[in-house]
Amino acid sequence: MERNEKRVKTVKEIIVDTSKCVGCRACEIACSAFHTIPKYSSVNTARSRIMVVMDEFRDIFVPIRAGQYTQAECNGRNRYMIDGKEYDECTFCPASCPSRSAFREPDSGLPLKCDMCESDPPLEKPMCVDACTFGALTYEEREEEKAEQETRGDIEIAFEVLAKKYGKKKVMDAFTRLSKD
Amino acid sequence: MRYAETGFQLEVDLSKGSIDKVETDPEDTALLLGGLGMNLKLLFDRVPPGTDPWSPDNLLIFGNGLLNGTFVPGANRVSVDTIAPVNGFLGHSLMGGFFGAEMKMAGYDRIVIRGQAPDLVYLAIHNDKVEIRDAGHLRGRLMDETQTLIKQELNDKRAWVAALGPAGENRVIMASIDCGNSSAARTPGPVMGVKNLKAIAIRGTKDVYIANPEKAWEMCSRLRKELDLNPNIGDWMATDEDDSFHHNNFSWGNARVRRKTFWSNELEERWRNLKYDHMSRWTGCWNCPKACHNLIKWPNRRRFSYKCYGKDTYHMAAFQELDFTYEILPIAMDLGLDSYSTPQVIAFALELLDAGILTEKDFPDMPSDIRQKFYYLLHKIAYRDGIGDVLAHGVSGAATIIGHGAEEFDHNTVKKFEQLPIKLGKLNPAYFLMIATGEEMAITQTEGSFPQDPITDPKLKEEFINNWVAVPDRKFHEWFRQWEKRDQLPDQAMVEISDWNECMHYLDDSLGLCGFVSSFRGQFGGTTGYHVWNMPDLITLVAGIESDKDRLWECFQRIRTLARALNNRRGLRREMERPPEDHWAVRDEEYEQQLLTKYYDFKGWTFDGIPTKETLEKLSLGYVAEDLIKNNVLTGDEVTALKDPRANKEKE
Structure with a gap:
């Protein structure tokens, strides 16, 4: 097995200070405009990969960034009581999931996921952060030293796939048989 | 597309x-x-x-x-x-x-x-x-x-x-x-x-398209940053706790009592604490870098938000303090009552009771405490119960129904519409014009681009003029330069100041821009976010409609004239264009009428305040002219106000 040197990874983080959010949705607007083709040619917050969960009269202002697509909805859920009102777990969930329409392309239903505005040349910071004049969203890049990571060669990957499909024993038997020939 | x-x-x-x-x-x-x-x-x-x-x-x-x-x-x-x-x-x-x-x-x-x-x-x-x-x-x-x-x-x-x-x-x-x-x-x-x-x-989940994406985005990003950093726009009342302006200058009760020395440092400190002890945060509107709403949680009330002068209306009508506004606003809002006119209507009713025009019988079981009286009347009005059914018509409507001298107490309406409770000394000609003729009915929907007060220091004055991008024409520079006293400028200046002030509101209200970053915010500091020089670029880049300052100005004239024609057709005439009689202590009827004539003339309107056929046609409103002629509002042969023989008679 090959072993790599210690590796430094850049971790991109958006820090959300919900106490500073005023609910103007500039983040949603900038996100949706940036991700259209051509860039900035339309606004549609339903296409945004960030959404501000807002319930003004309960003082709820939570910008949430679209996370991973999930194939199945959760089998158990939490319920939150905030300021006397009940919220289900989905309210603050970043996933694009079959149980709801949030973070899906409104036309195709395809899942949306935040890509931190990856772009060539790279932006100084994601569009939502740049649009937030209130400091509710800030951007940080952190260098993180990753533990030694193993990389696997083609053969290992092939064996792994086979083992997964047929079980280790069958693969070992086959290997033994072949090596006798 | x-x-x-x-x-x-x-x-x-x-x-x-x-x-x-x-x-x-x-x-x-x-x-x-x-x-x-x-x-x-x-x-x-x-x-x-x-x-x-x-x-x-x-x-x-x-x-x-x-x-x-x-x-x-x-x-x-x-x-x-x-x-x-x-x-x-x-x-x-x-x-x-x-x-x-x-x-x-x-x-x-x-x-x-x-x-x-x-x-x-x-x-x-x-x-x-x-x-x-x-x-x-x-x-x-x-x-x-x-x-x-x-x-x-x-x-x-x-x-x-x-x-x-x-x-x-x-x-x-x-x-x-x-x-x-x-x-x-x-x-x-x-x-x-x-x-x-x-x-x-x-x-909605559909796209709103932008005509020139790159350039529009570049301009709007720049504007967002400008608006954010501009201290003269947004709502000062959201952050500046010195509110001596409204409390010392505006009238309390039914637009009745001025308390010129009401404000004090002690009060300011106390109210500051009251506000921030109960404030959850500021909140904003769609894509605006100003957050003008104050979100308040008062004990035993649902959380609510208010902005601007809505902070003052209830306690000033009731001669109370800020805590009263905070406790009554969420109730009034839940009932679905407006916080500008409703307090005036309640104060008006209580004045009528004091004057004996209404009696105790009209207010069965009304509590004696002033705050409880307000709650009592709030509910009576919202549910049209008893006297509330009468008060539900607003001050003017209620005064007419009640009669017996109640009309005398209806002293703060223009065209039956409750105005800000301002009762001042000397006539301000531009304000006279705006209050008298404003189709949008409230002065806050008309004033705002030209400063409310002159700058006396010559150096500061020049500095202000040099930074004054928003002026649509250099003549405003000159008028501002010669301006020493609030009420003293040539009539022509007063007319054109009113015109420019109106212009910005009509454009804002048609483009969707908020007055707090535009039309309303030039009067203090001069640096608005939007003006007739950058609006055309926005229209072109975002909406794809060719525009420039002159074309935009014509849009304003067209829209403003259409509003006037609509009202003319419904009976609006010169004699209705009167600010409340006690709006200023010192009045000069003859001068006011001359001003009105000059304003009408400048607008291309008749002596009665109706746009002439020629004016309408010039603004591509020929169909309006035809309609007004058909409805006997115009004959089609009218001349503008100053050419009317009645104007000469006025001068004599």
Whole structure:
């Protein structure tokens, strides 16, 4: 097995200070405009990969960034009581999931996921952060030293796939048989 | 392809139960922009002059500003227009927040409501799916719970609901339409009520297109940063706790008592603590870098938000302190009552009681405590119970019904519309003109571009002039330069100052820009976010409509003249254009009339205050001229005011 040197990874983080959010949705607007083709040619917050969960009269202002697509909805859920009102777990969930329409392309239903505005040349910071004049969203890049990571060669990957499909024993038997020939 | 606008309006007839998505003419957009401009044309074309505002034939229009729903910062205002039951003239109100942008994303530039539903209904809009739904179960529901219940019913937390409270259902003149932290107060509320429309819920997931994406984005990003850093725009009252201006200068009670030394450092400190001890945060509107709303949680009340002078109206009407406003506002808002006119109506009623025109019998079981009296009357009005049924007509309407000298106490209305409670010493000519002639009825919807006061220090004055980008013409520089005393400038300057002030509001209200980053905010500091020099670029880049300063100015003239013609056709004439008699202590009738004549003449209007045929035709409003002639409002041979023989008589 090959072993790599210690590796430094850049971790991109958006820090959300919900106490500073005023609910103007500039983040949603900038996100949706940036991700259209051509860039900035339309606004549609339903296409945004960030959404501000807002319930003004309960003082709820939570910008949430679209996370991973999930194939199945959760089998158990939490319920939150905030300021006397009940919220289900989905309210603050970043996933694009079959149980709801949030973070899906409104036309195709395809899942949306935040890509931190990856772009060539790279932006100084994601569009939502740049649009937030209130400091509710800030951007940080952190260098993180990753533990030694193993990389696997083609053969290992092939064996792994086979083992997964047929079980280790069958693969070992086959290997033994072949090596006798 | 239409940019910034969708090119469609939703037309709902509640009598027939019909729903139509109608394509609009882009030529109209080029002439009238959107928002107020387009609404005015609909009202002029479709509401015949004799129509009773309460009748099903009246229209209620929620019109998106042209730039709403795009990334233009501070563009979110919906112009809500109708024929107002209070006086039979144009009823105009503005709602910020998110309703407009959501409407655009649902695919509509405006929603035009006509007719009257046989029973209480609400309108549910999700893109092309539009339903008129039964609202029987929402009857009598408060503002906040109505919005919450409808969102639950539609299973859509992201929907925006513009609703009425009980006051609107009961057709109270002071009823407002609320949507989250925003409201369309004054005039449209009761019309929505008589149409039996409890609410409009809207959700949209469609694209709003931008004509020149790269350049538009670059300009709007720059503007957002400029607006953010500009200290002269937004609402100062959100952060500046020195509110001596309103408390020492405005009148308390029924616009009656000035307390010139009310404010003190001790009070300021105490109120500052009161506010911040109960404030959750500031909140904002769609894509605006200013957060003007103060979100307050008062004990035993639901959380609520207010902005600007809404902070003062209740406690000033009741001679109380800020804590009273904080405790009564959430109740008044839930009942769906406007916080500008309602306190005046209550103070007016209590004055009539003091004067013996109304008696104890009219107020059965009213508590003796002043605060409790306000609660008592608030509920009486919202539910039209007893004397509340009379007061629900507003100050002017109630005064007429009550009679016996009550009319004398109606001393703060223009065209039956309650004004800011300002009672000053010397006449201010520009303000005289704006208050007398303002089609948008409230001075805050008319003033704002030219500073309220001169700068006396010559160095500071020049500095101000050098930084004064917003002026549409250099002559304003000269007038400002020669300006020493508030009321002293040539009449021509007063007329043109009024004109420019109006211009900015008409443009804002048609483009969707908020007055707090534009029209209203030039009067203190001069540096507005928007002006006639950058608006044309925005229109071109975002909406794809060729524009420049002159074309834009003509749009203003067209829209403003259309508003005037609409009101003329409904009977508006010169003699109605009078600020309250005690608005200034020292008055000069002759001079005021001369001013009015000069203003009319400058506008190309007749001595009676009606646009001439020539003026209308010059502004591509030939169809309006024809209509006014057909309705005997014009003969077509009129001359402008100064050429009228009556003007010469005035001079003699």
